[in-house]
Amino acid sequence: MSGVQQPKKETMNAFDAESIRRDFPILHQEVHGRPLVYLDNAATSQKPRQVIAALDHYYSVDNANIHRGVHTLSERATAAYEGARDEVKQFLNAVDRREIVFVRGATEAINLVAQSYARPRLKPGDEILITEMEHHSNIVPWQMVCEQTGAVLKVASIDEAGELRLDEFYRLLNARTKLVAVVHVSNALGTINPVREIIQAAHAQGAVILLDGAQAVPHVAVDVQALDCDFYVFSGHKLYAPTGIGALYGKAALLEAMPPYQGGGDMIRSVTFAKTEYNVLPYKFEAGTPHIAGGIGLGAAIDYVSNIGLNVIAAWEDELLRYATARAHEIPGLRLIGTARRKAGILSFVLDGVHPHDIGTILDHEGVAIRTGHHCAMPVMDHFAVPATARASFALYNTRGDVDRLIAAIVRVKEVFRV
Amino acid sequence: MSDLRDLYQEVIFDHNRHPRNFGKIANADRHADGHNPLCGDKLSLYLKIDNDVITDIRFEGSGCAISTASASLMTERLKGMKVADAEALFQKFHAVITQDGHDADSSQLGKLSVLTGVRGYPARVKCATLAWHTLEAALHGKGETASTE
Numbered sequence: 001m002s003g004v005q006q007p008k009k010e011t012m013n014a015f016d017a018e019s020i021r022r023d024f025p026i027l028h029q030e031v032h033g034r035p036l037v038y039l040d041n042a043a044t045s046q047k048p049r050q051v052i053a054a055l056d057h058y059y060s061v062d063n064a065n066i067h068r069g070v071h072t073l074s075e076r077a078t079a080a081y082e083g084a085r086d087e088v089k090q091f092l093n094a095v096d097r098r099e100i101v102f103v104r105g106a107t108e109a110i111n112l113v114a115q116s117y118a119r120p121r122l123k124p125g126d127e128i129l130i131t132e133m134e135h136h137s138n139i140v141p142w143q144m145v146c147e148q149t150g151a152v153l154k155v156a157s158i159d160e161a162g163e164l165r166l167d168e169f170y171r172l173l174n175a176r177t178k179l180v181a182v183v184h185v186s187n188a189l190g191t192i193n194p195v196r197e198i199i200q201a202a203h204a205q206g207a208v209i210l211l212d213g214a215q216a217v218p219h220v221a222v223d224v225q226a227l228d229c230d231f232y233v234f235s236g237h238k239l240y241a242p243t244g245i246g247a248l249y250g251k252a253a254l255l256e257a258m259p260p261y262q263g264g265g266d267m268i269r270s271v272t273f274a275k276t277e278y279n280v281l282p283y284k285f286e287a288g289t290p291h292i293a294g295g296i297g298l299g300a301a302i303d304y305v306s307n308i309g310l311n312v313i314a315a316w317e318d319e320l321l322r323y324a325t326a327r328a329h330e331i332p333g334l335r336l337i338g339t340a341r342r343k344a345g346i347l348s349f350v351l352d353g354v355h356p357h358d359i360g361t362i363l364d365h366e367g368v369a370i371r372t373g374h375h376c377a378m379p380v381m382d383h384f385a386v387p388a389t390a391r392a393s394f395a396l397y398n399t400r401g402d403v404d405r406l407i408a409a410i411v412r413v414k415e416v417f418r419v
Numbered sequence: 420m421s422d423l424r425d426l427y428q429e430v431i432f433d434h435n436r437h438p439r440n441f442g443k444i445a446n447a448d449r450h451a452d453g454h455n456p457l458c459g460d461k462l463s464l465y466l467k468i469d470n471d472v473i474t475d476i477r478f479e480g481s482g483c484a485i486s487t488a489s490a491s492l493m494t495e496r497l498k499g500m501k502v503a504d505a506e507a508l509f510q511k512f513h514a515v516i517t518q519d520g521h522d523a524d525s526s527q528l529g530k531l532s533v534l535t536g537v538r539g540y541p542a543r544v545k546c547a548t549l550a551w552h553t554l555e556a557a558l559h560g561k562g563e564t565a566s567t568e
Binding site for chain 1: 423426427432457458459460461481482483484485540542543546
């Protein structure tokens with residue numbers, strides 16, 4: 001859709017990270033006099049030139065407001081934006097394009113489900129079940145709904161490896177559980193949750209389930225039909241797309257039964273002061289002029305990763321993570337936070353005698369960008385009794401050389417702090 | 420490019436490893452908790468004040484090298500100082516670490532000037548000021564947790 005040549009599937013069999021890197025202009029710069037090593041992908045990923053070109057093309061050639069326009073530019077913009085919806089539908093293997101609602105990101109999608117699905121349905125004493133490893137965006141919207149409805153928030157804990165305690169999760173799941181909201185891949189720990197089993201168990205109790213896929217979609221192929229999940233949410237910007245765009249997948253029957261989240265233009269079929277008739281799916285949930293360029297950029301990003309193949313990307317990132325984990329074990333005093341058997345893309349750690357923020361500053365000096373802090377998962381920090389962690393996170397353009405630079409920079413931290 | 424050694428001076432390592440005035444004051448006249456929500460740094464500050472003079476000051480908590488050293492250096496400096504002078508010093512300190520062109524003031528900071536390196540690291544300024552914001556909260560006694568936000 002971007003009109004720019006993309007990597008062909010057949011050339012990608014042997015993963016060629018160097019050729020991938022050429023697609024990401026931002027990677028080719030120096031920071032503090034050292035070539036940039038970008039390992040903050042779990043916060044946001046960099047954008048390939050194919051996505052940048054799609055944005056450039058849209059604003060240079062097609063920019064117009066969508067829907068209801070009879071002029072050529074509006075028709076082109078509408079076709080591109082709605083084409084992106086088809087890309088998302090295919091990406092998640094949804095049954096129907098009506099099941100894909102464009103939102104600002106995973107956070108907005110969760111709030112939409114909390115306010116439009118949960119709030120009108122929940123009664124005092126009903127339960128929402130989440131896990132201890134959730135991002136704040138999959139905690140706070142449910143706390144708000146519980147305050148509004150009198151429902152009770154239940155939290156299944158994690159073990160020392162950062163894996164969900166499934167036995168406890170199953171014990172907490174019962175006939176009062178009306179909604180289950182679980183992260184697919186933890187942003188703080190990298191844990192991949194056994195979502196298929198979780199979904200089956202939730203459905204067996206009659207609960208509806210939402211998966212937070214913000215950290216999953218760049219690393220794991222998602223098939224919402226095979227999973228049979230009710231809601232799936234993700235943000236575009238962690239998937240090489242622009243910020244401010246994401247998607248909510250919801251089963252059509254559920255979305256049909258939900259009231260609109262916001263009122264405004266585009267979400268109506270007709271408006272009079274006596275009665276307003278809402279638009280059909282998915283437009284009922286898309287009030288106002290959307291992030292058209294963002295949607296188009298998301299479509300281009302999905303094109304980009306699909307052409308390479310998510311399974312190919314996952315295999316490469318898994319190799320990187322294994323290598324980084326092995327190298328990290330060589331460093332005395334380094335403790336990994338999150339050692340689940342199934343992980344994706346995340347190396348979270350602490351270092352004896354050095355606060356994560358000091359690690360982050362010194363790594364930056366070495367040209368290595370990581371994230372330090374609580375990663376919007378304060379309960380996870382409490383669980384491991386650390387105030388914060390340092391987190392390196394991988395994307396398809398990272399290399400073993402990047403890992404070596406990371407390790408060398410951590411060794412440098414220890415020299416500077418003499419620990 | 421700022422040199423890492425401008426930020427992490429020897430005095431900072433020393434105070435990070437061996438923070439001065441670390442602990443509680445049982446009968447503190449003033450107390451406040453400080454929190455930097457961005458990085459999770461937390462500290463509690465305790466003061467004894469007699470006749471508008473800070474006669475004792477202690478802190479406890481956890482934080483990065485900059486925030487721990489800053490709290491340690493602050494307590495060292497403020498012990499025996501008049502409350503009004505302590506507040507004036509904070510204004511000076513804050514100006515020096517957040518704005519250019521305060522080099523003259525920098526000379527009045529004494530040992531605290533080892534923290535002026537944070538000026539080159541905007542993300543770390545809050546680490547250096549957490550203890551001081553907590554001091555403000557303790558002196559003005561609103562009973563709320565001081566926040567760098």
